[in-house]
Amino acid sequence: MAVAVPKEVVKARENYLTEGGLLSWLVTVDHKRIGVMYGLTSLAFMGLAGFEALAMRIQLAQPNNHFLSADLYNQFFTMHGTTMIFLVIMPLGLGFFGNIAMPLQIGARDVAFPRLNALSYWIFLFGALFMYSSFLFGGLPDAGWFGYANLTERFFTPGSREDFWAIGLLILGISSILGALNFFVTIVNMRAPGMTFMRMPIFVWNILVASVLVLVAFPPLTVGLVFLVMDRFLGTHFYSTVAGATPILWQHLFWLFGHPEVYILALPAFGIISEVIPCFSRKPLFGYAAMAYATALIGFISYGVWGHHMFATGMGPIADAAFALSTMAIAIPTGIKVYSWVATLWRGNFVWTTSFLYALAFVVQFTLGGLTGVMHAQPPIDLQQTGSYFIVAHFHYVLGGGSLFAFLAGLYYWWPKMTGRMMNEKLGRINFWLTCIGFNMTFFPMHFLGLGGMPRRIYTYGAGLHWDFWNMFCTIGAFVMATGILFLLIAMVESLTRGPEAPADPWDGRTLEWSIPSPPPVYNFAEIPHVHSKDAFWEMKYGNNPGHKVPEVAAEHEAGHVPHIHVPAPSMFPILLAAGLALCGIGAVAWLRITLVGLLIVYLAIVGIGFEYPTYGEHPSKERGDDIYPLDSRKVGMWTFIGSESLFFASLIGTYMAYKGRDLIGPTAKEILEIPLTSFSTFVLLMSSLLMVLALAGFERGDIKAGRNWLFATAGLGCIFLGGQAYEFNKFYHEGVTLQHNLFGQTFYTLVGFHGLHVLLGVIWLLTLAFASFKDMVPKKRALAVEFGGLYWHFVDIVWIVIFSLVYLMDKVTGA
């Protein structure tokens, strides 16, 4: 079989796997190690979710079965979905593949914020363990991975299971947002010289857009979960009808997150396929520009289709038509991608590796899933299919036959690079065929079951409904697939223990990661490459540009010359911070004092990260001759965070607006808000922004004393603003508007309260900077540290202007 003849095997003296002992993995900030940890953790959870799936399939194999109890079945279907989405596919796509391949493909030494990268991983691990620890305290969550209100209210789902679910997801959300922010800044800011956006690999495009989607999709989920936690713990009524609220608010918030989420799950998979197919067809990707634009378009449109999950909820014909339109529209760029892959394959010179087989299966299976998706993009057809196994078939085809198969393709593809070993192709073939046949056996008949009327999420079904045969068939298919995955494990172990050593470039690759040794050294590239076209490495090898030779990896390392390259140093703060966050979660379900301890640890760890290195706030090292990093990464990072946080506030404001006027009892905004007092508070907060500018100016010209004093003044005004808020809240409280009193109470206090919390965090931040300056830790060259504290402060001010206008002034002006 035609695999590229291994070139001379070149090994670096030490590589990223061998440097340091076992404990060094706990403090690592190396993106390759973090990626490996993500991969191992996700695979472990995939095993767990797979076990849950097999148990469910045994239960459903026959009618009126009692293999599991109804309660256990409900826990399993909830956790199978939650685990596969949040603990397997998402961390594999972004955490594993994004980490191991993206920095290498853009010619970078690491990501923009290595410690944040490590933090994302540890929060992910601890959050996942937290959620599963629910099993020890009365059972796993059992209200579905989608947690529809109002079943999730404490009245209908008592106990702590759902608390573990909601708080666990809040913790995991932080991990995802931080990781996405990191990848976004990395791709924007750290591409090799000459690598414009239209020259970077399509995989990198997909990671970029997926990261943007995480940043804009997770805030609505956070808001929805916050409301759920408030309903369950504080007795509010965001989702129950008692106060005039409606459970459908949850569905809107959840699907505003949920639909971009499925594209977050799909885009990294698309990216992998766009690497694997050109490589093993020995042809460049067809229609690069169209692929890039299609990726961006998918990301953009995905934010406008969420209502297609709600066609049966009675949104009205206009809303239904609009969502049907946008859903059909998003099929177009997706179709462009499929056509491009097929056109790439056309007349290609195939190399039949296992990776390639998985990629081919992906194209067929994802297209099938996409077609059924286009079917139920039409509301009339959806009314036949929603809530039935037809939908289950659809999403397993796109997520299982799609994303999972793409990840397996990517695993085989990048395995030689990351482990330095080749996978056994014979075992790979067995793995592939069993998995592929098993997958299709399991999920294709679900189309028939769905059209035959079988609904979703049922523990068992009666005999005589004609569902028996296909259910048994699906169960057998599931075990075939499980056997296939078993062969994957066998192949992985075989390769690690006895596999032949892998060269740097086993596949005659097109992209930069194949230009460095397998496994890569800690510093990735001995010399950052200069890029002149798409498929940068291919161009270096076979292009006709004089003077551009393949980086001389062999000579360098044979001579024992290990370049002196500064790599990000390890840090203990990420794992500490994550532990603090986990304590916060534990305290929330157990004893609130533990949360306070957790918050203290989080604060200290943040300060630790902030001041860990003397160069904090300074411009990064000047290794490269040309200034290829136009903007400081930390500023880009802060702007990105501000963009994401804006959507958090937008969701809170949206809920306030949605529930305006639906109160069953007063008082409401009109009767109780005091414009004059709040106008004064607003003025104070706006003035504080002015003082912040003065503070920054002081630090930038080296006048630390003046800068510090202005910082104290800014924080002081912030405290006055908070004092005004406290007075206002107290006054309303005594007039009877408690958090639980009516819709106005809960939406107002939540919105204004979260803003106040942001102000409080800003005050703590500024005071920390001010006190650090006493210890001479904020000299003139580190003024950047003050600058992005200032960015955050101004953002919080602008949010207040929006809140003040929409909540306070609008009533006065329109009398609404």
Added chain:
Amino acid sequence: MAVYEKIFAAISAAVLVLLLIAVGYAAIGLGINLPSHREVIPVKPGQNLASAVLETPPFNTPGLRQIAKNKYEAVVIASAWSFLPSEFDLPAGAEVTFRVTSADVTHGFFIPGTRVNTMVIPGQISVITYRFDKPGTYLLICHEYCGLLHHTMAGKVVVK
């Protein structure tokens, strides 16, 4: 961009425009009517939803009624874990308007083989009309997960 890529992009754009026009016409010109939630259950402050449902006509008298020749109204209360009523006897050719609401959590109201498929959301009344032309026994299922015994929540429509 090479020539083929430009042609490819142009065809893609043209298909996109055509499809959007087609879908827009179908949606707005021809009209699609789905279960409407314009009717709601009024709830007094602090009142339990179940009692509000039972006080709101027509849900104070759930059941199947004939309102004209071959026209029926079925008023159904969905609660965990049953439909009230759960069995409906109809002659072939009867046109039934289902009015369904929930007394507690979100349920589903699904008759496979027909286009009766709606979510039943607490506080809202789902209205859907269907004419049962073919005789037979139709399954009525709750297909929105509603708790421990969700899988037992079912009924039937018998058309003679």
